[in-house]
Amino acid sequence: MKYKRILLKLSGEALMGSQSHGIDPERLDQYATEIQRASETGIQIAIVIGGGNIFRGVQAEKAGIDRVQGDHMGMLATLINAMALQSALENKGLKTRLMSGLKIDEVAEQFIRRRAVRHLEKGRVVIFGAGIGNPYFTTDSTASLRAIETESEVVLKGTRVDGVYDMDPEKNEDATRYETLSFGDALQKGLSIMDMTAFTLCKENKLPIIVFDMNKPGNLQKVIQGDNVGTLIS
Ligand code: UDP
Secondary structure (H helix, E strand, O other): OOOOEEEEEEOOHHHHOOOOOOOOHHHHHHHHHHHHHHHHOOOEEEEEEOOOOOOOHHHOHHHOOOHHHHHHHHHHHHHHHHHHHHHHHHHOOOOEEEEEOOOOOOOOEEOOHHHHHHHHHOOOEEEEEOOOOOOOOOHHHHHHHHHHHOOOOEEEEEEOOOOEEOOOOOOOOOOOEEOEEOHHHHHHOOOOOOOHHHHHHHHHOOOOEEEEEOOOOOHHHHHHHOOOOOEEEO
16 A cells, blocks of 8 residues: 555535435445545544535524624534534444544544544544634645644545546546646645635645545555555645
8 A cells, every 4th residue: 555544635515416405325435435444544533524515604594693603603514514424334333433623522523633533543544523623714624734744655545526627527528637737736736626725724734645536446456555546846
């Protein structure tokens, strides 16, 4: 395996599968299978999952809810997804721990860096729920920060496209995929890979990002083997 410890970022929206909102059980099971296969290779896996399938802070203002309240709702949404993923992984026999950025002791452990690292060393899949616990951040920023804190070697951003393209591949047939990009090139070309906060954290801490198609069976394993899948930004 190319890596010993990875941080996998999954969006909440991806969990919807073919549904318009919520959690698609088939998609959840598919992701759990992928993570199980990756875990069986012996690498240490941390996961951050988003909440966009349930609620995003930016939606709040339209509903007359202030932004900070909305962001807290968004963080709780990520926790719901994290709990669903934890159960799906446990159903496959994996050992897991859910660590929360917000204090919600009946449901999840609080995030404590040394404890998170210890769980990883023991081979437990660690899921970070509730973001970093602060409003005005995203789960992409959470992924970058937690990866740095836990000394993960790479952030694997699992999406529904197989990498970063020069144009939107869903709208342009001629779009070409970048195999590799430097942080500087990605910035200069204005490619949106993660939000600025998340991207800058990776850039300044020399933490590589791989954007890849998580919906294609076997892809996660290919990425951790170091196969040329997706786009590597370093
Ligand atoms: N959020 C937050 N702080 C964090 C992480 C998340 O306030 O540290 C809130 C924010 O409102 C965000 C929502 O949680 O919109 C859901 O996360 P995100 O939008 O990143 O989910 P994804 O797009 O990956 O599904």
